Amino acid sequence: MNWASLSDFLSMRGYGLYVWGSYGVAAALMLLEPWLALRRRHQALHAAANPNPEN
Amino acid sequence: MGSAFSAVYVRDLRLALRRRVEALLPLVFFVVAISLFPLGVGPEPQTLRQIAAGVVWVSALLASMLSVTSLYAGDHADGSLEQMMLSGQPGLVIASAKAAAHWTVTGAPLVLAAPLIGLLLDMSTAGLLTLVVSLLLGTPILSLLGGMGAALTLGLRSAGVLLILLILPLSIPALIFGAGAVGAVDSGLATSGHFSLLGALLILTALTAPLATSFALRIALE
């Protein structure tokens, strides 16, 4: 085990900002992107089920 | 094929001559843009000398990109571009002639103006000469790449800005070798490496860009 305690782990021994700043943004992007893609697919299906006159 | 080249080339030159003011706008932009840097960075000759090559090169790049949008637009609007492409002459020849004309009207004046600009930025004589040669090799590359960009973005909204976004990354090697040559001279190093690479880049671009441009024209006109 590398970490003595939870606070040891969270602080990353002083590098917390950098490590969690990186992993946080990665997680945010890699949750946002699939959500956007799924939403786009859902919207496409919805549009096909309810065709608008102007489409 | 040679006569098709000269026909397109001469026609573009003649059209540019009829609109002399418009033809000179890139040159004016070039000078104005460069003049902004001392105003922004400060007039110390030391600083200006250091940034001179980069500033001149980037301004040449931007001036070239700004003027290349209209390379095919006018002919596209009145239908003559389609006629040219249908004429049976290889698209390659038309693209090469267009790029050559662009360089003659826009690129060459930049090369000629460079020594004066260099003096404004307190460049050394050796640096000035190197700059002129690097621009002589580099501006044709910009015209060739710009022609490809103009063909790709033909008739699109915001074609101008889009073209700049597309072509600037591709121009970076020329920028690096061109401005780098001047940097080398100022540090007392040899410029032969930079010039060989720049020359190789010019040859490579001259061999591939017109082909890509003719493909792009066909795609745009379909």
Add this chain to the structure above:
Amino acid sequence: MNRSVRWFTFAAPSRFYWLVGVLNPWFWTAAVALTIAGMYVGFFVAPTDATQGESYRIIFIHVPAAWMSMIIYLAMAFWAAVGWMFNARMASVLARALAPTGAMFTFLALWTGAFWGKPTWGTWWVWDARLTSELILLFLYLGYIALVASIDDMVRGDKAGALLAIVGAVNVPIIYFSVRWWNTLHQGATISMTAAPKMAHTMLTAMMLMTLAFWAYSFAVVFTRAQAMALERDHDAEWVRQLALGRKDSS
């Protein structure tokens, strides 16, 4: 002979859609599982680095993201070329679907590169060869996305995008070489991202696991996006209508 006919059948949007529906749950599962494994090895097994302390653990995201950004660009150019050469619409759709994910990974590589550089070299940005090339790659992605977005005609967009992607792919080695040349000219002591810590076996394992995780993730996201694009392009088609009406009952 029989085999190749079976593959080409997935060039049809409806069958591609169906195939993705079957495969994607596996990709998502793999992505999650590999991420958990990679994170475990990266944080609980791999030791602290002697010089860089805990900040080096950023490489478990930075390096896989950079690799994905390059692989995806090549895949994008490849599929765009296939779409152009064989008039295969789904190939062109795949190319368009790859671009946003590639751009995302490029941005992530740059962001994590900055966050790694700050504690290591004191500045948020270092103009080293790798990071500068990644920045230019981001511009190439954005250019492709901008071009295809601004062309209303789908077919022209597909072909113009293909040409741009191919030109870009050919230029990437030239750009990378010129940036490396530029970098050596302007820096005596090379500050470079290649000065990574000497890789302990466990560090490499974590990096590989995360790379595979990102790869699985990319398949899943890109395929989902491609499904959406297929639906949009074929919105009048019978297969789309059936799917949509079937969905209407359940959602």
